[in-house]
Amino acid sequence: MKTPCRDCPLRARPGFAPFTAHELEMTQQLKRGELRIDAGTPILTEGSGSRQVYTVLQGMGLRYKTLETGARQVLGFPFPGDFVGLQAAVMEDMTHSVDAATEMVLCVFDRADLPQFYREAPERAFDVTWIAAEEESFLGEAMATIGQRPARARVAWGLLKLLQRAEISGLLAEDGAVALPYSQRDFGDALGLSAVHTNKTLARLRDEGVATWQGGRMEVHDRAALARISGTPPTPRRRALI
Amino acid sequence: MKTPCRDCPLRARPGFAPFTAHELEMTQQLKRGELRIDAGTPILTEGSGSRQVYTVLQGMGLRYKTLETGARQVLGFPFPGDFVGLQAAVMEDMTHSVDAATEMVLCVFDRADLPQFYREAPERAFDVTWIAAEEESFLGEAMATIGQRPARARVAWGLLKLLQRAEISGLLAEDGAVALPYSQRDFGDALGLSAVHTNKTLARLRDEGVATWQGGRMEVHDRAALARISGTPPTPRRRALI
DNA sequence: CGAGTGATTGACGCAGATCAAGCGAAGTGG
DNA sequence: CCACTTCGCTTGATCTGCGTCAATCACTCG
Numbered sequence: 001m002k003t004p005c006r007d008c009p010l011r012a013r014p015g016f017a018p019f020t021a022h023e024l025e026m027t028q029q030l031k032r033g034e035l036r037i038d039a040g041t042p043i044l045t046e047g048s049g050s051r052q053v054y055t056v057l058q059g060m061g062l063r064y065k066t067l068e069t070g071a072r073q074v075l076g077f078p079f080p081g082d083f084v085g086l087q088a089a090v091m092e093d094m095t096h097s098v099d100a101a102t103e104m105v106l107c108v109f110d111r112a113d114l115p116q117f118y119r120e121a122p123e124r125a126f127d128v129t130w131i132a133a134e135e136e137s138f139l140g141e142a143m144a145t146i147g148q149r150p151a152r153a154r155v156a157w158g159l160l161k162l163l164q165r166a167e168i169s170g171l172l173a174e175d176g177a178v179a180l181p182y183s184q185r186d187f188g189d190a191l192g193l194s195a196v197h198t199n200k201t202l203a204r205l206r207d208e209g210v211a212t213w214q215g216g217r218m219e220v221h222d223r224a225a226l227a228r229i230s231g232t233p234p235t236p237r238r239r240a241l242i
Numbered sequence: 243m244k245t246p247c248r249d250c251p252l253r254a255r256p257g258f259a260p261f262t263a264h265e266l267e268m269t270q271q272l273k274r275g276e277l278r279i280d281a282g283t284p285i286l287t288e289g290s291g292s293r294q295v296y297t298v299l300q301g302m303g304l305r306y307k308t309l310e311t312g313a314r315q316v317l318g319f320p321f322p323g324d325f326v327g328l329q330a331a332v333m334e335d336m337t338h339s340v341d342a343a344t345e346m347v348l349c350v351f352d353r354a355d356l357p358q359f360y361r362e363a364p365e366r367a368f369d370v371t372w373i374a375a376e377e378e379s380f381l382g383e384a385m386a387t388i389g390q391r392p393a394r395a396r397v398a399w400g401l402l403k404l405l406q407r408a409e410i411s412g413l414l415a416e417d418g419a420v421a422l423p424y425s426q427r428d429f430g431d432a433l434g435l436s437a438v439h440t441n442k443t444l445a446r447l448r449d450e451g452v453a454t455w456q457g458g459r460m461e462v463h464d465r466a467a468l469a470r471i472s473g474t475p476p477t478p479r480r481r482a483l484i
Numbered sequence: 485c486g487a488g489t490g491a492t493t494g495a496c497g498c499a500g501a502t503c504a505a506g507c508g509a510a511g512t513g514g
Numbered sequence: 515c516c517a518c519t520t521c522g523c524t525t526g527a528t529c530t531g532c533g534t535c536a537a538t539c540a541c542t543c544g
Contacts, residue, residue, distance in 0.1 A: 065386045068473045073386035087379060090372045095379040118364040125367055126360050130332045132374035137329060137337040139381035144307045144315035146389045147434030151500070183522060192389030197500055199524065214523075215509090231310045393532070425490060436533050441492065456491070457541090485544105492539075502529075511520080 002034050002105075003057065010057070010081045015168040017127070026121040030113050035106040039181065043084065043106070044098045050088035052108050056080050059104030060181055064189070065096045074190035075139070077101070077162065077182065080169045083131050089114055101181040146192040149231065154191040155201045156230035159211050163220050177219040184213065205229075244276050244347075245299065252299070252323045257410040259369070268363040272355055277348040281423065285326065285348070286340040292330035294350050298322050301346030302423055306431070307338045316432035318380070319343070319404065319424065322411045325373050331356055332374075343423040388434040391473065396433040397443045398472035401453050405462050419461040426455065447471075 003009075005028040010016060019027070034057065037043060044050055046065060061078035075096055078084050088094045089111045118125040145157045166178040188198030202213050210226055212219040220226060227233065245251075247270040252258060261269070276299065279285060286292055288307060303320035317338055320326050330336045331353045360367040387399045408420040430440030444455050452468060454461040462468060469475065 065382060067386060067390055069390070071390040073382075073389045075382050075385060086371075087375050090368070090375045091379070096382055115364070115368060118360075118368050122357070122360040122364065122367065125364065125371070126332070126357065129328075129367070129371045129374055132371055132378060133329050133332040136374060136378045136381060137333070139378060139385060140307060140315075140317050140338055143317060143381060143385050143388060144309060146385060147315045147431075148309055148311075148313040185522080189389075194501055195522090196502080196524090199522095200500090203524075216522095427490080437490090438492090438534080439532055441490095442532095445492075458490095487543085489542085490540090493537090494535105495537105496533105496535080498533080499531100500529105501531085503527085505524100505526090507522100507524075509521090509523105512518085514515105514517090 003107075004028060005031060008057075010169075013081075013168065013170055016081060020123075023121060023124050026117065026124060030109050030117055032108045032110050035108050037100045037104045037106065039100055039102050039104075041100050042097060043100055043104075044088060044094050046094050046097045048088075049093040050085055051111050053083070053085040053089040053111055053114070054106040054108060056082045056084060057105040057107055059100060059102040061104060062099045062101045062182070062186060063096055064099075072189050073192070074186055075142075076135075076190070077165070079165045079171070083128075086128070086132060086135075101186075142190075145230075151191075151193055151197055151201050152204070153230050154193065155187075155198065155205065156210075156226050157232060158187060158191050159205075159213070159218065159220065160223075160226050160230055160232065162218060163223070163226075166218075175219070176221070177217060180213075180216055180218050182216070187213070245349075246270060247273060250299075252411075255323075255410070255412055258323060262365075265363060265366055268359065268366060272351050272359055274350045274352050277350050279342045279346045279348065281342055281344050281346075283342050284339060285342055285346075286330060286336050288336050288339045290330075291335040292327055293353050295325070295327040295331040295353055295356070296348040296350060298324045298326060299347040299349055301342060301344040303346060304341045304343045304424070304428060305338055306341075314431050315434070316428055317384075318377075318432070319407070321407045321413070325370075328370070328374060328377075343428075384432075387472075393433075393435055393439055393443050394446070395472050396435060397429075397440065397447065398452070398468045399474060400429060400433050401447075401455070401460065401462065402465075402468045402472055402474065404460060405465070405468075408460075417461070418463070419459060422455075422458055422460050424458070429455070 005024055011019060032052070035054070043054070043061065056078050058080055061084065063075040063078060065073045065075060067073070078098065084098050084106070085094070145154050149157065162178070162180065163172070166172045172178055184198050184202065185195040188195045191198065193201070206212050210222045210229070212221070247266055253261060274294070277296070285296070285303065298320050300322055303326065305317040305320060307315045307317060309315070320340065326340055326348070327336070387396050391399065404420070404422065405414070408414045414420055426440050426444065427437040430437045433440065435443070448454050452464045452471070454463070
């Protein structure tokens, strides 16, 4: 185990809920080790169970569902601090897949320890529920975006979400740029848009000086405009960490 | 309090996880009473908190988000046995609204009791997380449907989901018909389709002898066809109950 | 009996899908 | 070290699924 929870770099970041000493110890006890995964490797697969649950320590991933037709819906982009595999831990098996988009380092927890964790650290158990509820909330917002908003607003919303997550995780450079390991196709699949139309919409936003996305690099120039176009307030929220 | 948890009609139904005697008692202790709500009345409102959390005992509801543009995304249709207001209980406030679609009877729980519940009934706390994960799973599937499938498949998927939920809740009549308090507009808003196109798609499915939806009555004639058109296996899943 | 709501159907137009072609960067093997 | 492939981005042309508008009909309700 490389990183003791006490020294977890994520805890230090603003935007994450604080730990008590006892909670820290409980989490530490639960942690089974770390896992390093190469970019492009599957972490969890739809339809199969998993003995482990993870928290992302470093790197970024891709959560998605594949349909019979071959179409793919991207459900989200796991960032450092995100929980991965809750479904496998709580239900029988995963209803979506997760791949590593960059090389990733994951904190490994054992699914079998979860009941004990719930017994001995109910406050933290509450946080697990909190995370699930937060995810539910996010998916609801995404659903509303995909179902009701035109392409321009969808793209703006997606950029804003990525920006906020990058900010919280400390991945945002001074100049407002983030390195993202996602293709425009990935991004489009998250928004229910074709790759071509995603590109054209991004090009338009770029011409308007709102934001740039090319070659795995996103740069937001006018955050207020992004918020306006997407039809959302630019306010993020505090998140729990396990 | 009208119905003691011991006599809860939902527990008896197949498809719900069984309770131990002790769990039953804990749940009973948590239950604050029952609430009867008229059709069309708001239960919870987006953006506001709530002191209470509910389980639906009778009746059906509507979960939705309203966008700035006036558009509405329906996120789901709460049926008997469904949990309502988890977000308000766990996070600060709701990120969507819930209305009663019929007259409803709700089991009332107090948000403030939840931490104690987590301490004293960790197995049930686990189930709360299970419910949240299940909801997350459902929303993921809905997102994939809205984002990737054409109107025909979306409608078929929606019908299938409603059928499954009605079945589990025992609301499905012998002849395969269900009385639903939803308009075609509600249904369309759940699938990201306009009311007109929803109607036309339903008309086509009706002509083909697959299913009928008119005037608050759904009747599925060919379940296999629905599954095929929607591109999903017709298998439901067992659910937890609080 | 008028007013409002939901279902239904046809006509029309557009946002976004699909098809297609070209480009640069990165990898790969001979 | 250079052909050759692959992959992602880009842009234009064309097509179509679905949204929008609009009108009618059936019901329910005050």
